[in-house]
Amino acid sequence: MSRSGRIILKAVQWAVRLACLALALGLSMGGPVPGVLARAFPGLSPLVAVASTVAQRRWYLGLYWFGPPLAVLLLALWKGRLFCRWICPAGTVYAAGSKLSLNKRILRVRLNAYLLWTIVGASMIAAPLLLLLDPLSTFNRITPLLTGTYTIASLVPGLLLPLFLLLGFIQPMIWCASICPLGYLFGLCRSARSRPKETFTNSRRQILTGLLIGLPAGTVARLLLFSREAYKQTPILPPGAGDMEKFAAACTRCYACVDACPDRLIRIRPPLDRAVGQWFQPELHYVDVESAVEYGSCPEYCNLCTQVCPAGALTPVSLERKQRLQIGVAKVVREACLAWQDEEDCSVCQEVCPYQAIDLDMEGSRARPVVNPDVCRGCGACYSNCPAIRAGKAILVTGVRRQKQLDA
Amino acid sequence: MAADRRHARDGQFDRRRFLGMSIVGGGVALLGGKGGLAAEKKADVWVIHGTDKAKLMQAAMKVIADNGGFGKAAKKLTLKVNAAWYSTPDEGGNTHPQLVDTFLKGCKDRGIKQIVIPEHPVQPANRTFPRSGIEAVAKANGARMIDMRSDDKLFKEVKIPKAKRLTQALVTRDVLETDALVNMPVAKHHGSTGLTMAMKNWLGSVKDRRFLHRNDLHQCIADFGTFIKPTWCIVDATRIMLDRGPKGPSKNMKKPDLLIVSADQVAVDAYTATLFPKATAARAKYIQMAAAMKLGCADLSAMAIHKIEAS
Numbered sequence: 001m002s003r004s005g006r007i008i009l010k011a012v013q014w015a016v017r018l019a020c021l022a023l024a025l026g027l028s029m030g031g032p033v034p035g036v037l038a039r040a041f042p043g044l045s046p047l048v049a050v051a052s053t054v055a056q057r058r059w060y061l062g063l064y065w066f067g068p069p070l071a072v073l074l075l076a077l078w079k080g081r082l083f084c085r086w087i088c089p090a091g092t093v094y095a096a097g098s099k100l101s102l103n104k105r106i107l108r109v110r111l112n113a114y115l116l117w118t119i120v121g122a123s124m125i126a127a128p129l130l131l132l133l134d135p136l137s138t139f140n141r142i143t144p145l146l147t148g149t150y151t152i153a154s155l156v157p158g159l160l161l162p163l164f165l166l167l168g169f170i171q172p173m174i175w176c177a178s179i180c181p182l183g184y185l186f187g188l189c190r191s192a193r194s195r196p197k198e199t200f201t202n203s204r205r206q207i208l209t210g211l212l213i214g215l216p217a218g219t220v221a222r223l224l225l226f227s228r229e230a231y232k233q234t235p236i237l238p239p240g241a242g243d244m245e246k247f248a249a250a251c252t253r254c255y256a257c258v259d260a261c262p263d264r265l266i267r268i269r270p271p272l273d274r275a276v277g278q279w280f281q282p283e284l285h286y287v288d289v290e291s292a293v294e295y296g297s298c299p300e301y302c303n304l305c306t307q308v309c310p311a312g313a314l315t316p317v318s319l320e321r322k323q324r325l326q327i328g329v330a331k332v333v334r335e336a337c338l339a340w341q342d343e344e345d346c347s348v349c350q351e352v353c354p355y356q357a358i359d360l361d362m363e364g365s366r367a368r369p370v371v372n373p374d375v376c377r378g379c380g381a382c383y384s385n386c387p388a389i390r391a392g393k394a395i396l397v398t399g400v401r402r403q404k405q406l407d408a
Numbered sequence: 409m410a411a412d413r414r415h416a417r418d419g420q421f422d423r424r425r426f427l428g429m430s431i432v433g434g435g436v437a438l439l440g441g442k443g444g445l446a447a448e449k450k451a452d453v454w455v456i457h458g459t460d461k462a463k464l465m466q467a468a469m470k471v472i473a474d475n476g477g478f479g480k481a482a483k484k485l486t487l488k489v490n491a492a493w494y495s496t497p498d499e500g501g502n503t504h505p506q507l508v509d510t511f512l513k514g515c516k517d518r519g520i521k522q523i524v525i526p527e528h529p530v531q532p533a534n535r536t537f538p539r540s541g542i543e544a545v546a547k548a549n550g551a552r553m554i555d556m557r558s559d560d561k562l563f564k565e566v567k568i569p570k571a572k573r574l575t576q577a578l579v580t581r582d583v584l585e586t587d588a589l590v591n592m593p594v595a596k597h598h599g600s601t602g603l604t605m606a607m608k609n610w611l612g613s614v615k616d617r618r619f620l621h622r623n624d625l626h627q628c629i630a631d632f633g634t635f636i637k638p639t640w641c642i643v644d645a646t647r648i649m650l651d652r653g654p655k656g657p658s659k660n661m662k663k664p665d666l667l668i669v670s671a672d673q674v675a676v677d678a679y680t681a682t683l684f685p686k687a688t689a690a691r692a693k694y695i696q697m698a699a700a701m702k703l704g705c706a707d708l709s710a711m712a713i714h715k716i717e718a719s
Binding site for chain 1: 653691693
């Protein structure tokens with residue numbers, strides 16, 4: 001290729017890269033685009049698709065969302081790491097940073113192969129550890145910082161991208177060349193197609209090492225991090241999360257659900273307790289505990305977050321099923337309640353309940369609210385609308401360990 | 409005057425009270441001189457029956473036109489519907505859109521230039537306004553729905569000197585600053601107050617509803633009556649929830665097929681309450697409180713009730 005030809009190609013490449021970068025940001029930040037597209041970029045990763053399918057032992061991708069990661073995988077079989085150099089938004093950020101690099105080597109070993117096989121091994125034990133290293137999830141994690149849904153805690157996972165951008169100033173492409181398990185997978189696909197035997201021989205040690213780390217690590221993680229015993233509290237998880245332990249393990253922390261939630265109720269769990277497995281997971285918060293800022297409640301007409309999870313940690317739930325899905329249970333705190341304690345005529349919780357899960361106790365001189373836990377979905381309408389202030393909110397919602405469909 | 413007699417009997421008829429009564433008495437006499445015998449003028453309540461909602465509202469508009477209309481030079485009209493809930497028209501959580509539609513058409517025919525429909529919804533307006541069906545008819549008739557959640561500047565701070573509990577509040581500016589004010593709620597069961605009809609509907613025009621729930625809700629509702637004076641109240645009782653209100657959906661629905669029209673918001677509530685079970689109606693204490701504050705008539709026997717069949 002001539003010199004000018006190369007320059008034009010470079011220019012086109014950067015134009016495509018920047019367009020993809022802008023697209024990835026735009027889609028995850030929402031605005032005029034449909035909220036479901038928050039999953040478009042994190043959902044491109046075949047690593048997430050394969051590892052999550054293995055971990056959950058089920059084919060969770062629907063007809064449409066299975067297409068993009070398959071296309072990316074086919075692209076890798078054909079052209080290796082073309083995706084990294086043309087499409088990957090994280091790759092674009094790192095490549096741009098590396099243009100100004102000091103060219104010093106701080107990481108001499110390549111971890112990418114080991115990381116990939118560790119992820120595969122751990123996924124076989126249903127605890128896909130390190131899947132959060134997927135670069136597309138990593139890139140998407142930046143959005144909560146931009147849209148203002150972050151707490152201080154969410155800065156930590158959100159800062160992975162800037163961190164490797166900074167490290168790239170020292171050692172160019174440190175992430176892409178030495179760490180990225182997805183990029184390694186792409187390269188592997190290409191070489192496995194053209195030289196299958198050699199590829200296998202060369203990567204035998206890496207596969208073995210990775211599996212030998214991943215299988216026991218997954219087992220230990222399931223016992224210690226993602227077990228019922230590890231979780232003292234039951235946070236309210238977005239609808240479709242199913243089992244609390246499964247969700248904590250399956251979630252890649254891409255925060256597509258955080259981006260998708262129109263009411264910005266899905267917030268990131270801070271790393272402040274012993275439930276390490278649940279750290280940084282997206283949870284539903286109706287009221288900010290510290291600032292008492294009210295975010296709202298999970299309304300009966302919305303199931304968007306269930307549609308956007310690229311890892312199947314949240315499974316799609318139809319609106320009809322969402323309206324029967326119990327994600328938490330409310331409880332009246334009688335000592336704080338205006339009707340039970342303060343002799344006021346207040347039944348706001350009953351009034352706003354979309355599911356009629358709050359009955360009125362008519363004994364005595366005024367109506368007093370009583371939650372029916374067999375009907376309560378845990379949507380938080382009562383909680384966020386409760387006008388009591390003397391002793392705090394008079395109705396609270398806690399999560400359930402396992403979300404379930406209710407009959408009533 | 410029964411109270412006076414009792415006081416006199418008890419020997420507690422003091423001077424100040426006597427003076428107060430004289431002033432009220434003088435006022436009544438003055439009013440009487442102006443428009444006939446005011447003391448004997450009964451509160452007019454029109455009860456219009458019919459299954460066709462357009463005809464119902466046309467009949468209501470005729471009643472209004474025959475009884476002073478919206479005022480001579482009325483250019484701007486503020487309509488307070490109920491569109492606070494994510495509820496379909498048949499579920500009865502909001503005012504029926506067909507009634508609103510006919511009303512808006514009637515207003516245009518009578519020369520009202522500007523109609524605003526401000527609502528402070530309980531659920532987000534982008535869901536409740538379309539779901540109620542009112543957004544569509546408002547748009548079709550060139551009226552403007554205002555989401556009071558969208559901007560704090562839409563509220564105006566008012567002092568309420570005659571109030572017992574709600575002595576000040578942030579209230580929808582358009583409710584305060586308009587030529588004609590029409591209250592068009594839907595009647596339904598209500599958890600906190602037993603029933604919600606006309607007077608309770610003003611909660612959709614106040615910013616901090618929660619204050620009311622903490623400070624004797626019934627008294628606060630009555631306090632509204634001391635400073636919000638609707639030109640007309642038109643209560644939608646075409647279908648009413650008998651329980652599980654105000655949001656519903658309720659399995660216990662009734663179809664009275666009625667519109668209750670009056671300029672007296674206490675009277676319109678007192679009459680509408682008779683459509684509900686007695687125990688529920690008895691919980692709506694604000695009606696008696698408002699009557700005790702002389703804001704209107706709660707005594708059915710003291711009302712002039714005009715029954716009309718709309719066909």
